Amino acid sequence: MIRVLHGQDEFSIGEELSRLGEMVGPAEVRDSNTTVFEGDNLKLAEVIGTAAAGPFLADRRLVIVRGMLSRLDQRDRSVGEEWRNLSKRLSEVPATTELVFVESVRLRRGGVGLRAVGTDADAREFPALRGRAVESWIGNRFVQEGASADGGAVSRLAWLVGGNLRLLDQEIRKLALYVDGRTVTREDVDEMVTEARDANIFAAVDAVLERRPAVAMRLLYSLLEGGSSVSNVLGLMARQVRIALLAGHLSSKSVEREEIGRRIGVSNRFALDKTIRQAGHFSRDYLADTHRRLLSADLAIKSGELDDRLALEILVGRLSAG
Amino acid sequence: MTQVFYRKWRPQRFGEVAGQEHVTRTLRRAVSSGRVAHAYLFTGPRGVGKTSCARILAKALNCLSPSTGEPDNTCENCLAVNEDRMMDLIEIDAASNRGINDVRNLRDNVRFEPVAGRWKVYIIDEVHMMTLPAFNALLKTLEEPPPRTVMVLATTDVHTVPLTIISRCQRFDFKRLSNEDVIDRLAEVCGAEEIECEPAVLDLIAIAAWGSLRDAENVLEQLAVSNASERQEDGAVTITESHARDLLGLGDSSSSLDLAAALLEADTAKALAVINAEAERGADLQGLRNGAVDALRASLLMKAGVRDARGQSEEMVRAMRAAGQNASMDRLLHVLSVVGQAKIRGDTSSPLPLELAVLKAASAPVRDTSTHSASVADSTRAAAPPPPASRRPERPGRRAPPPQPMPPESPQYGVRPDAAPSRSRDLTPEQQRWSRVQWTLRRTKFRKYVIGALLKNAEAIGPVDGRLQLNFKSKSLRENLIEELQDPRARSALDSAVKEAYGAELQVDIESNGAAVGAQREKDPSAEASPLVRAALAMGARVVGTEDAPSGSGPA
Numbered sequence: 102m103i104r105v106l107h108g109q110d111e112f113s114i115g116e117e118l119s120r121l122g123e124m125v126g127p128a129e130v131r132d133s134n135t136t137v138f139e140g141d142n143l144k145l146a147e148v149i150g151t152a153a154a155g156p157f158l159a160d161r162r163l164v165i166v167r168g169m170l171s172r173l174d175q176r177d178r179s180v181g182e183e184w185r186n187l188s189k190r191l192s193e194v195p196a197t198t199e200l201v202f203v204e205s206v207r208l209r210r211g212g213v214g215l216r217a218v219g220t221d222a223d224a225r226e227f228p229a230l231r232g233r234a235v236e237s238w239i240g241n242r243f244v245q246e247g248a249s250a251d252g253g254a255v256s257r258l259a260w261l262v263g264g265n266l267r268l269l270d271q272e273i274r275k276l277a278l279y280v281d282g283r284t285v286t287r288e289d290v291d292e293m294v295t296e297a298r299d300a301n302i303f304a305a306v307d308a309v310l311e312r313r314p315a316v317a318m319r320l321l322y323s324l325l326e327g328g329s330s331v332s333n334v335l336g337l338m339a340r341q342v343r344i345a346l347l348a349g350h351l352s353s354k355s356v357e358r359e360e361i362g363r364r365i366g367v368s369n370r371f372a373l374d375k376t377i378r379q380a381g382h383f384s385r386d387y388l389a390d391t392h393r394r395l396l397s398a399d400l401a402i403k404s405g406e407l408d409d410r411l412a413l414e415i416l417v418g419r420l421s422a423g
Numbered sequence: 424m425t426q427v428f429y430r431k432w433r434p435q436r437f438g439e440v441a442g443q444e445h446v447t448r449t450l451r452r453a454v455s456s457g458r459v460a461h462a463y464l465f466t467g468p469r470g471v472g473k474t475s476c477a478r479i480l481a482k483a484l485n486c487l488s489p490s491t492g493e494p495d496n497t498c499e500n501c502l503a504v505n506e507d508r509m510m511d512l513i514e515i516d517a518a519s520n521r522g523i524n525d526v527r528n529l530r531d532n533v534r535f536e537p538v539a540g541r542w543k544v545y546i547i548d549e550v551h552m553m554t555l556p557a558f559n560a561l562l563k564t565l566e567e568p569p570p571r572t573v574m575v576l577a578t579t580d581v582h583t584v585p586l587t588i589i590s591r592c593q594r595f596d597f598k599r600l601s602n603e604d605v606i607d608r609l610a611e612v613c614g615a616e617e618i619e620c621e622p623a624v625l626d627l628i629a630i631a632a633w634g635s636l637r638d639a640e641n642v643l644e645q646l647a648v649s650n651a652s653e654r655q656e657d658g659a660v661t662i663t664e665s666h667a668r669d670l671l672g673l674g675d676s677s678s679s680l681d682l683a684a685a686l687l688e689a690d691t692a693k694a695l696a697v698i699n700a701e702a703e704r705g706a707d708l709q710g711l712r713n714g715a716v717d718a719l720r721a722s723l724l725m726k727a728g729v730r731d732a733r734g735q736s737e738e739m740v741r742a743m744r745a746a747g748q749n750a751s752m753d754r755l756l757h758v759l760s761v762v763g764q765a766k767i768r769g770d771t772s773s774p775l776p777l778e779l780a781v782l783k784a785a786s787a788p789v790r791d792t793s794t795h796s797a798s799v800a801d802s803t804r805a806a807a808p809p810p811p812a813s814r815r816p817e818r819p820g821r822r823a824p825p826p827q828p829m830p831p832e833s834p835q836y837g838v839r840p841d842a843a844p845s846r847s848r849d850l851t852p853e854q855q856r857w858s859r860v861q862w863t864l865r866r867t868k869f870r871k872y873v874i875g876a877l878l879k880n881a882e883a884i885g886p887v888d889g890r891l892q893l894n895f896k897s898k899s900l901r902e903n904l905i906e907e908l909q910d911p912r913a914r915s916a917l918d919s920a921v922k923e924a925y926g927a928e929l930q931v932d933i934e935s936n937g938a939a940v941g942a943q944r945e946k947d948p949s950a951e952a953s954p955l956v957r958a959a960l961a962m963g964a965r966v967v968g969t970e971d972a973p974s975g976s977g978p979a
Contacts, residue, residue: 128570267590274460275593278452279445292445295596314752315728326634328467328598333582410633411716411763415756418723422752 599634679714
């Protein structure tokens with residue numbers, strides 16, 4: 102069988118590959134019946150030769166070829182000429198072999214890459230999940246893990262982690278174990294999910310910029326007691342102010358929201374929303390001044406002028422007190 | 424050989440791990456339900472139980488009769504782990520095994536089935552120390568480790584671990600332990616080790632350890648060892664509060680509180696008196712300073728509106744609440760940063776650094792209103808870069824502009840700040856004028872010497888009655904100037920510089936060791952040629968004039 106798995110959701114592609122791996126046979130024979138090809142100098146003859154071999158003490162043979170169809174799609178000149186005849190050679194692949202082409206990008210429908218494998222191939226797209234699709238995926242995943250989550254927990258998790266399914270999968274497994282049969286709530290998510298703690302940094306920066314010293318100091322201590330180090334907190338604050346500055350600049354140039362996220366390196370919807378909101382609330386000069394103060398605190402710590410914790414406390418006190 | 428406390432009293436069951444309920448609960452259920460992840464990442468500050476949890480997990484997985492996910496600590500496998508002889512528990516210190524070859528070795532060995540237990544557990548400690556190629560080599564193993572293999576990565580610095588590694592592990596964030604948790608645990612250790620403590624000792628240790636149980640147990644052990652000679656009849660060791668304060672460098676609590684309160688109340692005399700009294704009785708002034716900083720920190724938290732000044736004693740909270748009532752936030756931050764910066768490292772018995780800090784703290788806080796001069800340590804310190812508007816990106820390959828010539832004459836005798844020497848603000852008006860003359864002539868040279876450089880060695884007195892008197896530090900420098908002034912251009916440059924700086928034409932008298940020579944006058948070589956005159960000059964005489972010697976007589 103010829104299969105094509107393409108798209109940005111590499112976690113789901115990985116799961117599909119695992120499923121195909123199980124079709125090969127018992128775990129003991131899987132390794133000897135699985136071959137993975139990747140790299141720039143792939144020879145078609147080598148791939149077809151491997152795929153043409155029968156399985157060894159197993160039901161099937163699994164041959165995985167990574168990244169070739171997308172190169173054909175992009176008319177990459179470094180691809181060997183023989184790959185133009187891929188569709189003709191595929192007829193040599195026996196029914197006992199699963200020949201799987203894996204691509205981490207979406208292949209164009211009707212493009213060279215998909216045409217090369219012919220219409221008989223089973224091509225499946227795995228697009229990156231967004232919005233409701235992520236929430237739906239989370240809900241299903243909890244069920245798979247034998248747990249249930251209320252709506253608040255699901256939306257909180259989607260909001261915090263975004264569409265990174267690999268990370269979501271880890272968090273869901275952890276939460277399912279933590280609650281041990283009861284329904285996962287938003288509070289459980291905040292207790293167990295790392296991103297929930299990082300989210301406090303947004304609140305802390307907000308409190309600092311909005312000059313609410315009590316809130317800022319409380320959040321600072323919540324971060325430190327949660328296990329964050331002083332340098333980590335300082336770094337996160339500085340990063341947040343810096344990307345808010347950049348986001349403000351890009352917004353003023355009427356750059357699209359998605360593009361802003363791409364340029365400032367923030368893919369998480371929740372983080373991007375918060376950053377753009379901060380950029381809109383505070384002037385550029387104010388943010389730049391705050392950023393310089395963070396730099397000075399860092400200098401004071403690194404030059405040994407002040408103890409790190411004290412420097413951070415004074416900084417947050419000064420910034421939030423105005 | 425005796426074991427250190429933190430190893431001796433390392434938790435042996437998940438239930439004994441303090442302050443990490445969210446982690447232990449999940450791991451216990453993972454073990455009991457058989458839903459163990461193939462890779463874990465334990466992250467958090469030092470001494471909070473990461474490695475201990477990893478070892479308990481290894482034990483629980485291999486325990487022959489586990490109960491609700493807990494190891495029984497009696498079976499052969501549990502004992503093997505406890506005694507560090509379990510072959511299926513491999514602990515790797517990534518700080519010293521950080522390269523790709525180390526990971527290759529690991530990959531080669533990971534394929535082998537467990538020997539004694541059901542699971543092979545790899546604990547990679549300080550994983551953030553691995554090189555990037557090593558991380559990349561580890562990726563595949565982490566993603567699909569062989570069956571019955573669990574990898575536990577532990578780190579204090581998760582932010583330096585690649586995201587590709589993090590996303591392949593089930594991550595647990597360990598928290599700092601609360602003071603209560605640390606105190607409870609220390610109390611257990613004290614009971615088992617027959618250590619008696621005064622009530623405040625465990626509080627002090629917990630505050631100093633800041634959530635790290637290992638640090639706390641180490642301090643307790645140091646205190647116990649240092650007081651071992653004072654064992655009671657029943658064999659118990661007693662630790663007093665003053666011992667703990669000495670070891671932790673905290674100083675006397677009431678003195679620290681008095682100092683902090685005096686600083687907040689801007690009572691310099693009282694603050695200096697506290698320092699003096701402590702210095703006289705030979706106290707550790709670093710401890711005094713540390714105690715005062717802690718007290719001020721408590722005050723800051725209260726001022727900021729944090730209800731409980733976390734980790735501080737009741738006594739301190741009460742005292743600082745009263746002292747901080749009338750102090751503004753600005754004042755508090757100013758005092759805290761000044762005292763925080765006071766360094767008493769080399770000589771902890773010298774009160775000077777602390778006294779200077781007190782005097783500095785007594786000055787009014789400089790309100791940081793500029794948009795760019797923001798320093799956390801001291802608002803007056805110019806640590807921050809200039810604002811973007813004033814910064815021009817330097818073009819590569821472009822040379823810096825040459826120094827600008829002296830600006831035109833300022834309306835009065837004042838010296839332009841950008842042209843004058845940097846110390847100009849400390850000079851008197853007369854000195855500023857003289858400094859301006861030096862600056863004007865700083866590159867003027869017609870014969871051998873730069874006039875400005877020579878003038879830097881002279882003090883200008885006057886002007887008085889249209890004359891400016893220059894006193895040189897040495898005779899040779901004076902003579903050098905006289906020699907240079909023999910060039911009419913040099914004399915003209917000096918005259919014009921003096922006129923420019925003083926606003927009037929002045930006659931310049933050049934002196935050295937009391938000898939004055941009118942620079943405007945011609946030097947009379949015949950007078951100084953005489954050995955008698957030279958001897959008189961050397962004895963402090965001054966040539967006031969020359970007369971021709973009567974014909975036939977000897978030299979004058």
